[in-house]
Amino acid sequence: MSAPLSFDAIVLVGGAGSRLGGVDKAAVELAGRSLVSRPLEAVADARTLVVVGDTAAGEIPARAVRVVEDPPGSGPAAATVAGLRAVEEQAEWTYVLACDLPGAGCAIQLLADADPGESDGVVLTEPDGRLQWLLGRYRSIALYDAAERLGDPTDRSMRALLAELDLTPVTAPEEVWRDVDTWADHEQWTRTLGAG
Structure with missing residues (x-):
């Protein structure tokens, strides 16, 4: 049995929630809990x-x-x-995830189980190959180096930050990586979680 990962976690809660009417997205209730509660639970063991x-x-x-x-x-x-700059002593790995991912528990398990080999990390991928940057496990040193290369991160994309990293893709079903961008997404997740 492999040793548990030593990891930090960065959870992003500051999205504008514009397609939800400008609400505090992380605090939106979903199946009796705030939207951010499931991502936080998924990385509860972060150093x-x-x-x-x-x-x-x-x-x-x-x-x-x-x-x-x-x-x-x-x-x-x-x-x-x-988030990176707020970590005083970095662990080997850093998870980065958004607040609007009800499937974060399954996602983090997939990322933890994946073998990155010598790559800079593992990131969940949609069946069409699109990377879900905000569902990734990154080597902390590679993430810090990427931030240094980027320079001023203001209004830059996650692709701009991470595209130069050598990442191992992990294809996952939609119910793992699907986020909550709209009230239709919220309704679909309410049905999914209610059936769980």
Whole structure:
């Protein structure tokens, strides 16, 4: 049996939620819990847990390091870099995930079980090959190097931050990586979780 991974985790909660009407996305209730609660539960064993962005969600653990990207609302790459800078002593691995992923528990298990070989990390991938950057397990040193190469992360994309990394793709079914961008997504996940 392999030794447990030593990892940090960065959970991004600062999305505008524009397609949900501009609500505090992380705090939106889904099947009796806030949207961010499941991603947080999935990385509960993180050595350092960083929550990036403002949210009124009540399930943020007291031990979490809370930071906001500068300037606020300047995108997921800026939020990821802010999260990295908040970790005082990095673990070997860093999970990066968004707050709107109800399937995060299964996703993190797939990422933990995947063999990255000598690559810079593993990232979940849709069947068509599209990478889900915000469902990844990255070598911390590679992630820090990527942030240095990027320079000013303001309004930059996750692709700009991570595309140069050598990543191992892990194809996953939709119910693992599907996020909650719209109220239709919310309704579909409510049905899925209700049937669980």
